[in-house]
Amino acid sequence: xxxxxxxHFTTAPAALGxxxxxxxxxxxxxxxxxxxxxxxxxxxxxxxxxxxxxxxLQLERGxxxxxxxPGAGKMAHHYGDEQTSLAWSHVSNDLxxxxxxxxxxxxxxxxxxxxxxxEPLAASVRHSAAELQRCVEELGFVGCLLNPDPSDGHxxxxxxxxxxxxxxxxxxVELDVPAMVHVAMSRNPALQGTxxxxxxxxxxxxxxxxxxxxxxxxxxxxxxxxxxGGAVPYHWGRYRGFLQDRGLPPLEEAVLGNVxxxxxxxxxxxxxxxxxxVPTRNILFASEMIGAVRGVDPETGHHFDDTGSxxxxxxxxxxxxxxxxxxxxxxxxxxxxxxVLAARGVTVPAPSTPSATSGQTGTSATTAKxxxx
Amino acid sequence: xxxxxxxHFTTAPAALGxxxxxxxxxxxxxxxxxxxxxxxxxxxxxxxxxxxxxxxLQLERGxxxxxxxPGAGKMAHHYGDEQTSLAWSHVSNDLxxxxxxxxxxxxxxxxxxxxxxxEPLAASVRHSAAELQRCVEELGFVGCLLNPDPSDGHxxxxxxxxxxxxxxxxxxVELDVPAMVHVAMSRNPALQGTxxxxxxxxxxxxxxxxxxxxxxxxxxxxxxxxxxGGAVPYHWGRYRGFLQDRGLPPLEEAVLGNVxxxxxxxxxxxxxxxxxxVPTRNILFASEMIGAVRGVDPETGHHFDDTGSxxxxxxxxxxxxxxxxxxxxxxxxxxxxxxVLAARGVTVPAPSTPSATSGQTGTSATTAKxxxx
Numbered sequence: 001x002x003x004x005x006x007x008h009f010t011t012a013p014a015a016l017g018x019x020x021x022x023x024x025x026x027x028x029x030x031x032x033x034x035x036x037x038x039x040x041x042x043x044x045x046x047x048x049x050x051x052x053x054x055x056x057l058q059l060e061r062g063x064x065x066x067x068x069x070p071g072a073g074k075m076a077h078h079y080g081d082e083q084t085s086l087a088w089s090h091v092s093n094d095l096x097x098x099x100x101x102x103x104x105x106x107x108x109x110x111x112x113x114x115x116x117x118x119e120p121l122a123a124s125v126r127h128s129a130a131e132l133q134r135c136v137e138e139l140g141f142v143g144c145l146l147n148p149d150p151s152d153g154h155x156x157x158x159x160x161x162x163x164x165x166x167x168x169x170x171x172x173v174e175l176d177v178p179a180m181v182h183v184a185m186s187r188n189p190a191l192q193g194t195x196x197x198x199x200x201x202x203x204x205x206x207x208x209x210x211x212x213x214x215x216x217x218x219x220x221x222x223x224x225x226x227x228x229g230g231a232v233p234y235h236w237g238r239y240r241g242f243l244q245d246r247g248l249p250p251l252e253e254a255v256l257g258n259v260x261x262x263x264x265x266x267x268x269x270x271x272x273x274x275x276x277x278v279p280t281r282n283i284l285f286a287s288e289m290i291g292a293v294r295g296v297d298p299e300t301g302h303h304f305d306d307t308g309s310x311x312x313x314x315x316x317x318x319x320x321x322x323x324x325x326x327x328x329x330x331x332x333x334x335x336x337x338x339x340v341l342a343a344r345g346v347t348v349p350a351p352s353t354p355s356a357t358s359g360q361t362g363t364s365a366t367t368a369k370x371x372x373x
Numbered sequence: 374x375x376x377x378x379x380x381h382f383t384t385a386p387a388a389l390g391x392x393x394x395x396x397x398x399x400x401x402x403x404x405x406x407x408x409x410x411x412x413x414x415x416x417x418x419x420x421x422x423x424x425x426x427x428x429x430l431q432l433e434r435g436x437x438x439x440x441x442x443p444g445a446g447k448m449a450h451h452y453g454d455e456q457t458s459l460a461w462s463h464v465s466n467d468l469x470x471x472x473x474x475x476x477x478x479x480x481x482x483x484x485x486x487x488x489x490x491x492e493p494l495a496a497s498v499r500h501s502a503a504e505l506q507r508c509v510e511e512l513g514f515v516g517c518l519l520n521p522d523p524s525d526g527h528x529x530x531x532x533x534x535x536x537x538x539x540x541x542x543x544x545x546v547e548l549d550v551p552a553m554v555h556v557a558m559s560r561n562p563a564l565q566g567t568x569x570x571x572x573x574x575x576x577x578x579x580x581x582x583x584x585x586x587x588x589x590x591x592x593x594x595x596x597x598x599x600x601x602g603g604a605v606p607y608h609w610g611r612y613r614g615f616l617q618d619r620g621l622p623p624l625e626e627a628v629l630g631n632v633x634x635x636x637x638x639x640x641x642x643x644x645x646x647x648x649x650x651v652p653t654r655n656i657l658f659a660s661e662m663i664g665a666v667r668g669v670d671p672e673t674g675h676h677f678d679d680t681g682s683x684x685x686x687x688x689x690x691x692x693x694x695x696x697x698x699x700x701x702x703x704x705x706x707x708x709x710x711x712x713v714l715a716a717r718g719v720t721v722p723a724p725s726t727p728s729a730t731s732g733q734t735g736t737s738a739t740t741a742k743x744x745x746x
Binding site: 148149153154155156157158159188189190191192194195196197199200203204206207208210211227228230231233234235236237238239240241242244245265266267269270273276277292293294295297298304305 | 521522526527528529530531532561562563564565567568569570572573576577579580581583584600601603604606607608609610611612613614615617618638639640642643646649650665666667668670671677678
């Protein structure tokens with residue numbers, strides 16, 4: 001079973017973007033609030049957008065299910081205030097729920113949170129916990145997107161390990177759902193979005209998590225780092241050395257029980273590095289489709305974001321490992337997913353974990369591969 | 374010849390740090406200026422710091438020459454105003470010049486620039502051009518460190534491609550010296566320095582350069598991205614796809630004639646990715662020593678930052694390629710270096726470039742290695 005854990009509704013009907021523009025404009029001009037009821041999108045429009053977009057590519061590539069969230073860049077948490085973000089989250093998440101309702105065996109929801117930078121941060125975290133609960137309990141969602149920089153490019157919030165975020169983490173633990181740590185747009189001309197701010201957000205978040213006690217406070221909290229974890233696997237030795245120099249616990253102990261990496265890496269050697277370095281049980285198939293890069297790689301003949309074909313092309317993953325990366329890990333990390341799928345009549349494979357001897361399982365495997373000049 | 378193109382005087386005598394503390398304190402309390410003449414460090418103190426620090430490790434590891442700059446984090450451009458940064462640059466660069474004077478066959482200077490964020494940016498760029506000229510013409514330096522975020526963690530400056538930086542680039546071209554793009558400290562609790570802000574700075578700068586016309590305006594301008602280029606080689610496909618989607622020139626044309634990557638990647642698989650992906654002629658040996666990570670990797674028995682041993686351990690680089698990475702490329706990119714070394718009685722090898730058929734030379738090699746599932 002192939003579960004793409006990172007898809008955004010980037011092809012949403014134009015009415016959504018127009019509603020958002022009007023919302024921002026009304027607030028900026030007069031502080032007025034635009035009602036979510038003013039958004040009108042028909043089922044046919046949604047069906048067309050999905051059938052000609054994500055579903056078409058899923059069928060071509062053999063992806064069974066996508067964990068589907070609103071467009072990440074469009075979350076744009078810095079606009080307006082926490083009420084602006086709250087209404088925008090309701091609108092965006094309700095639209096995702098409609099996609100899931102129309103294609104119940106193909107899409108499962110992951111929600112946007114009504115975060116807001118600056119003074120409203122604490123209030124927006126409480127709203128986020130409530131919106132997460134609504135999406136999980138009422139709409140059948142299985143996770144959320146958590147933006148580590150609600151200022152959208154100026155890094156004005158405290159790290160994700162700050163206690164201001166704890167009400168959200170308490171709710172995540174209570175509901176047993178993970179968060180994908182995903183920045184939104186960049187409004188900073190120095191930080192391009194998809195190829196700089198996105199990757200930098202992943203890298204920054206990993207380092208926040210490495211050097212904190214967050215997972216002592218929340219042992220079952222789970223985060224997914226998208227885009228293959230930003231710079232992290234490429235600089236694995238830097239992180240290992242940094243922690244060791246300071247007498248901090250090693251990565252395995254510090255984060256690998258709680259932090260997962262998706263496979264949004266768009267070339268074979270990068271993907272190879274990811275699976276060589278990160279333990280197989282910490283890797284979740286994802287394509288970020290339809291998203292950052294949409295073209296065909298002339299060097300392979302595949303779409304850049306056809307990460308499944310890259311994974312299939314690797315020699316180093318055995319069949320059990322591939323099954324874990326493609327779906328088994330997602331069914332474990334998104335703990336509510338098996339029941340949600342089963343309730344929709346989707347046959348879910350029995351749980352499996354990669355064998356201890358195959359693939360990479362942390363330091364020991366790294367040792368075997370890294371040592372010996 | 375082994376030339377480490379990325380070393381900082383992180384072991385400078387304590388008097389330097391105390392002068393800096395007093396400088397900041399005086400300015401913050403009353404706007405007063407501390408005179409550079411108040412810093413007193415003896416030749417013996419410098420000699421001890423170098424002989425017990427960088428030189429000891431260079432001798433152990435077989436490094437012939439280090440391109441040596443002030444501590445990058447300690448540049449801390451956000452303190453005070455542009456005069457604060459100017460005095461601090463004078464002090465820091467003059468100390469590097471003394472190191473080079475005491476060990477002329479071992480260290481060649483790379484200068485800190487008196488950048489300053491916010492309103493003083495334009496003035497500080499003019500000061501930077503003047504300080505660069507002083508360091509190159511009077512002190513025999515061969516390059517500079519250029520901070521893409523003088524706000525030290527909040528990214529408040531325009532991208533490096535902005536015309537505000539052009540007076541500096543005109544001077545770099547006139548003097549024929551490259552800049553290593555290197556952030557300073559992070560004062561942002563969300564962005565740890567060495568394992569987040571440093572890497573994010575490299576990634577952000579690469580994307581700024583990819584999507585601009587800077588190198589059309591300055592065809593001979595050269596930048597080195599430290600820390601193996603942040604996230605860039607790991608996400609090479611993302612950059613290729615992004616540029617292709619937008620009809621922009623490919624990486625080879627956009628940046629690889631002007632942008633170089635150092636080898637500060639602290640594990641073997643990461644290093645392997647770097648040399649597999651980036652053309653050999655764009656890679657410069659570096660260790661960032663003594664710097665971010667100081668311990669010994671228990672998996673290899675080598676220091677994490679002993680990047681020379683990692684390069685030696687790779688099978689994929691032939692002898693010519695290794696010579697280019699270890700020194701030949703540095704002698705070409707730091708164009709003034711051969712003459713500076715020769716004037717100091719150091720025998721410099723004849724110029725060589727990696728053969729066109731060995732190593733990686735851009736798209737064609739990537740094609741051969743990446744294609745074919």
